[in-house]
Amino acid sequence: MTHSAIQISVIVPLYNEDESLPELSEWIGRVMNENGFSYEILFIDDGSKDQSWEVISRLSLENASIRGFRFVRNYGKTAALQTGFQAARGDVIITMDADLQDSPDEIPELYRMITQERYDLVSGWKKKRFDPVTKTIPTKIFNAATRSISGVYLHDFNCGLKAYRKEVVKNITIYGEMHRYIPVIAKWNGFAKIGEKVVQHRPRKYGHTKFGLERFIFGFLDLLSIAFVNKFGRRPMHLFGSLGTLMFFLGTIIAFWLLGKKIYNIYHLLPYRNVTDNPLFFLALVAIMVGSQLFLAGFLGELFVKQSVSKTGDYNISERVGN
Template sequence: MDISVVVPLYNEDESLPELVAWVDKVMVENNFSYEIVLVDDGSTDKSWQVITQLKETYATIKAVKFRRNYGKSAALNVAFEVTQGDVVITMDADLQDSPDEIPELYRRIKEEGYDIISGWKKKRYDPITKTIPTKLFNAATRKMSGIELNDFNCGLKAYRGDVVKTIEVYGEMHRYIPVIAKWAGFSKIGEQVVEHRARKYGTTKFGMSRFINGFLDLLSIFFVGKFGKRPMHFFGSLGVLSFVLGIIMAIYIMVEKQILIYNNHSYRNATDQPLFYLALVAIIVGSQMFLAGFIAELVGRNAPERNQYLIEKEII
């Protein structure tokens, strides 16, 4: 099968018929063999009824319905498990992504050898309250990941089939799939300017809380990807640094006291100095972080996946 089109949706009963018809038209015109995987993320409208009706007309539809709303990441992860296409295209159900972009995305994956092609909505039809935070998060993600993309959160993306079979998407990690893929060894990531259409039906399903959660998820990806198999390198390094800093401050207090005594000067008790408490806190925190790293290492050594690595090719 050439293409799997993955569409996560939540309360999009009005747009689904038009979207599916548009995708089918593009596929037929380009002679693609394809499937459409629709994941109903606990919709409370008539989305599932619409999907079942569409299935009667379009045999290429596969569908999953959640009992409740789990979020876009969960919908994508479930859809990735059932896809069979050589190339997987993800897109939103609100018609703001154009299916006409699919042939070029497919071509770049197949002919240019990319692992991922991420859409870039260069001209957006979103309010400024959404575009400014998005720009800030894109800049932060570029800096932390080293991936030069302008729009990490664009729903329109193309993947080689083995990429989506390898990665795991959870929480609200969907906006950072290129970062997850890079940590998994899929480093050939490109970008393509795509059309961003004004919303035709309904309203956006995302609130301001997604930006806070998104930042926390970015930190989580960065930490797990870099230190997931060697937590002692992170906690141990910070712990030793804090402990040594505390010891240096404690030594400074003692040396200062001895100098004052030697020169017959009056001196304050060590406990009267703020530096004493800073030294004490630094030593305690350093010890705790070192122990946290040590415990994390013990847990990691007993984890069943401790020696699981992604192998691209093998000759035996």
């Protein structure tokens, strides 16, 4: 099988899932063969401490469509997905978790939605979940906040089962805990046709969940970071320069008002006190200094962005024509 002939790449990030891997790989292979898909499975071992890598190595010997990547330590799901995105060769990329809670039977319909309905990205929606209430309630709050901030109206941002056009995953970069916001990042990079499909959520068969409540805290901070970078990442002067200029002029106006008031009182023989005895003078001084620093930060940011763009030219180009 040549690389160009691969229709579907299935990326499976995992951590300590040795029990589920044989069943998952067999299930994926069966679905692919029944539908006549050419495919590859990419298992990304995120520094597992169990026998996951040994299982992946054995499976890859038994099935040439299986490839494995092993991290030297646990870097997180985002790093695993980014590695899979870079290595994937298929025209359509499917991501799913390794715990068998995502059903490979969903793959044909996800593939159809990408190839026939021309979606850039299709996100799964686990409408009926088998998770405890301590997980479902924070998830609902998290999804509502993400919809409000991002303007991407999906019910389940954190669903691991998603499908992408190849061009999407090759033109985005994720880090930190940003795997939850791939639809947001994709939209802000110009891939705006985003769909949603209700998918089956199966009870966990082996092991236990690897995620705690702290992921929602880190995830929300990452959302704020993404929103900030998207809005001001290429024009930092618009934020820092505006704030700096506003604070500088506000401080200057207060300082001159205090000085003018003193001169007025002296001229009219009214009681007065030194400008430096007024607390407002020190607030004005702080505003002038902070404003100057913010403006300088925006200026330096603009220089950095200009250098970065001139070296990398990292703008997404959808089509080319001519030589």
